[in-house]
Amino acid sequence: MISRDSQSPLFLRLAAMFAWRTDRRIASKLMGFSATERGSALDMYRAADLVDDPNLRRLFYRHGLDEDRHAQMFNSAAKKVNGGCDVAVRAHEQVHQVRQHLFEKLGLVAFVAFVYVSEAQALKQFNVILHHFRDRPDMLELFRRVGRDEQQHVAYSKNLLDTWRKEGRGKEVDQAMRKVKRRTLWAAWRRSGKQIGSVLTSVVMATLFVGVLFPFALISRVKDRSRSGWVQPTRPVDTRSQG
Ligand SMILES: [Fe+2]
Numbered sequence: 001m002i003s004r005d006s007q008s009p010l011f012l013r014l015a016a017m018f019a020w021r022t023d024r025r026i027a028s029k030l031m032g033f034s035a036t037e038r039g040s041a042l043d044m045y046r047a048a049d050l051v052d053d054p055n056l057r058r059l060f061y062r063h064g065l066d067e068d069r070h071a072q073m074f075n076s077a078a079k080k081v082n083g084g085c086d087v088a089v090r091a092h093e094q095v096h097q098v099r100q101h102l103f104e105k106l107g108l109v110a111f112v113a114f115v116y117v118s119e120a121q122a123l124k125q126f127n128v129i130l131h132h133f134r135d136r137p138d139m140l141e142l143f144r145r146v147g148r149d150e151q152q153h154v155a156y157s158k159n160l161l162d163t164w165r166k167e168g169r170g171k172e173v174d175q176a177m178r179k180v181k182r183r184t185l186w187a188a189w190r191r192s193g194k195q196i197g198s199v200l201t202s203v204v205m206a207t208l209f210v211g212v213l214f215p216f217a218l219i220s221r222v223k224d225r226s227r228s229g230w231v232q233p234t235r236p237v238d239t240r241s242q243g
């Protein structure tokens, strides 16, 4: 349940305190969420186009509409937190707002397993965020509203997997779950690598500026002044005493 926020592990709550510590960061994070929701919507629409079963087509299409709405909600919230100005999606998160062609890559059973695993992870993440924003009504309302839809997504995808198990496709479902969990772990590893890379690039650029470019520019400016013969007067000249 999304309301059991205080049961989240301590290290996740500490990570949330760091990640969501200023309005600027909150706006950036919300735009990252918006990008992910948009990418999910595109994949759900694609799955709805490709699947044969009309019931699944309806479920996937409805799911896509939910994710599109979430993308809009996170986008609007980011803008509001940022004083009404648009917020850019960070470079390492831009890949999430495009279609990943997951249905074609995974096939139906693994695709639904992926939906179930991803949505369940999103709910856990939301619990941590809800706890972090427990004293901030605008964020609480946003994550509670989105979280209610995510609970539906967990429920319908789990129901599909359970139905296939009952129909004798348990082995296929288990294989799909293992495949998806491996894939999810690998994606998380690559994502953290990109984030670390982005932080390292910022640190290197800042070090270059402070340690090399700034002193070099300062020396160059001093040299230019001495070449031009400009000298700082030691005291102001009193023109009244001259004649
Ligand atoms: Fe969503």
Ligand SMILES: [Fe+2]
Pocket: 067, 119, 149, 150, 153
């Ligand atoms: Fe969702």
